[in-house]
Amino acid sequence: MAENFEAYKKVLQTLENDSLQKKDTEYIGKAMDKLETCFMTVFWNTILKRTNQTSKMLQSETIDLCTAVALLQSLYQYFAEQRSQEKFAHFFARGKMLCGATGFSEKRLRRSKRTPDDTSDTGIVFNAEDRIGFKHTSQSWALMNDLNRRIEAHSSTENRFVFLRDSSESESLRKLTNFYSVDWILLKRLLKNGIDGDLSLIN
Numbered sequence: 074m075a076e077n078f079e080a081y082k083k084v085l086q087t088l089e090n091d092s093l094q095k096k097d098t099e100y101i102g103k104a105m106d107k108l109e110t111c112f113m114t115v116f117w118n119t120i121l122k123r124t125n126q127t128s129k130m131l132q133s134e135t136i137d138l139c140t141a142v143a144l145l146q147s148l149y150q151y152f153a154e155q156r157s158q159e160k161f162a163h164f165f166a167r168g169k170m171l172c173g174a175t176g177f178s179e180k181r182l183r184r185s186k187r188t189p190d191d192t193s194d195t196g197i198v199f200n201a202e203d204r205i206g207f208k209h210t211s212q213s214w215a216l217m218n219d220l221n222r223r224i225e226a227h228s229s230t231e232n233r234f235v236f237l238r239d240s241s242e243s244e245s246l247r248k249l250t251n252f253y254s255v256d257w258i259l260l261k262r263l264l265k266n267g268i269d270g271d272l273s274l275i276n
Contacts, residue, residue, distance in 0.1 A: 078171050108177050111168035142231045145224045156213040
């Protein structure tokens with residue numbers, strides 16, 4: 074969407090002439106004029122492009138488990154890099170270029186109903202940039218946490234096959250044979266008696 078942002082806005086402007094869609098298109102159009110929308114558009118465009126590249130490589134018919142885990146770890150590191158202040162400034166600058174806005178819009182401060190034991194302190198008040206910065210960081214964390222769970226799930230299996238990429242890892246092979254010890258015994262029995270032999274061997 075980031076690459077075709079202006080094209081989308083022109084389509085919305087055209088649809089505003091349609092009385093049946095005018096209300097919805099005006100709402101979307103106003104949202105696209107806000108720096109918050111442009112900022113998150115640039116951020117998610119960056120994330121999704123890299124994720125799509127990784128996804129395509131993971132779908133390769135020739136990829137092995139070790140490479141797959143390495144790709145996920147690389148993607149995790151990439152997500153972590155997007156949380157930096159430098160990247161925030163980059164998304165901020167790119168967002169301004171998209172919509173022409175100079176700053177984030179301030180939201181009216183909502184005050185909760187006071188109770189007798191409340192203090193006179195106003196509490197912590199975030200400005201617009203802090204609010205977007207928090208959203209940017211929290212979404213990055215959510216992506217990293219989800220990806221980390223996938224990495225951990227695949228890594229436990231990948232660690233059993235380290236010997237496939239490092240022949241000196243004899244310990245990995247020993248652990249693998251121990252983990253699948255029951256399966257090795259069954260396979261030996263099947264090979265000895267014939268794969269099409271008595272299926273009672275499985276029990």
